[in-house]
Amino acid sequence: MMVRIRLSLNYIMIPCNTSPHVIRQIALEHVPSWQFAEVSQVSWSKQFNRGGLWYPPYKENLARIEMGWEENGDVMWHEFFHSVYHYSPMNKSPNNWWSESFCNAFSEVNRQCFYKRRYTIEEADCCKDDKHLRTYIIPCIIILHHIEFDATRFKEFWISINELAKNDSTFDVSNILGYSPSDGSFKYHKTGLASL
Ligand SMILES: [Zn+2]
Numbered sequence: 001m002m003v004r005i006r007l008s009l010n011y012i013m014i015p016c017n018t019s020p021h022v023i024r025q026i027a028l029e030h031v032p033s034w035q036f037a038e039v040s041q042v043s044w045s046k047q048f049n050r051g052g053l054w055y056p057p058y059k060e061n062l063a064r065i066e067m068g069w070e071e072n073g074d075v076m077w078h079e080f081f082h083s084v085y086h087y088s089p090m091n092k093s094p095n096n097w098w099s100e101s102f103c104n105a106f107s108e109v110n111r112q113c114f115y116k117r118r119y120t121i122e123e124a125d126c127c128k129d130d131k132h133l134r135t136y137i138i139p140c141i142i143i144l145h146h147i148e149f150d151a152t153r154f155k156e157f158w159i160s161i162n163e164l165a166k167n168d169s170t171f172d173v174s175n176i177l178g179y180s181p182s183d184g185s186f187k188y189h190k191t192g193l194a195s196l
Contacts, residue, residue: 013103017111020076026110027080030158037063037086042076044069051075054082077107089165094172097181101139102158108144109151110170116141121186128184135181 020042028036040062045053052067052075063086065079081103085091104131108114117136119127127133147153164171174180178187 035087037083078103081106104140105143
């Protein structure tokens with residue numbers, strides 16, 4: 001059953017090409033059959049300069065987003081997708097290891113602005129101890145290649161894997177994408193991921 005909360009959103013406007021309302025609307029299109037973790041506030045932090053934080057809903061408090069004061073707002077795309085992921089069938093072990101990379105991929109395909117650095121398979125293999133690369137960057141690049149950098153294909157893929165996760169408790173998207181963000185291992189022979 002789809003449950004959506006109606007409320008007036010207390011967004012503090014920040015410099016960004018896209019308003020939080022538009023990002024939220026696009027994020028909602030990725031929530032076909034579960035609850036969206038509604039965001040009550042998007043604000044700029046005085047405590048940190050870069051990056052963003054998504055606070056999950058807790059008791060009667062809705063989720064909220066806080067961004068570093070130097071961020072131009074692009075990070076909002078990533079943070080809004082946490083509200084999509086939170087109640088989704090994918091947010092269950094082992095698929096919850098993919099949350100950060102799906103948030104990144106959602107941001108990049110919808111902005112059509114892609115992380116510039118490319119990694120060879122050998123480099124990716126060697127950075128298993130770097131949690132940021134292992135969970136945010138490398139799997140994001142793998143997702144982007146899988147959906148051919150296309151926002152519509154991203155949405156279709158996201159919805160289809162949630163259907164699989166909902167109907168099969170053993171489903172692991174790592175088996176489709178050939179990579180495991182939990183330990184940085186490749187599930188296929190290296191030549192199978194030459195496009196990374
Ligand atoms: Zn995140």
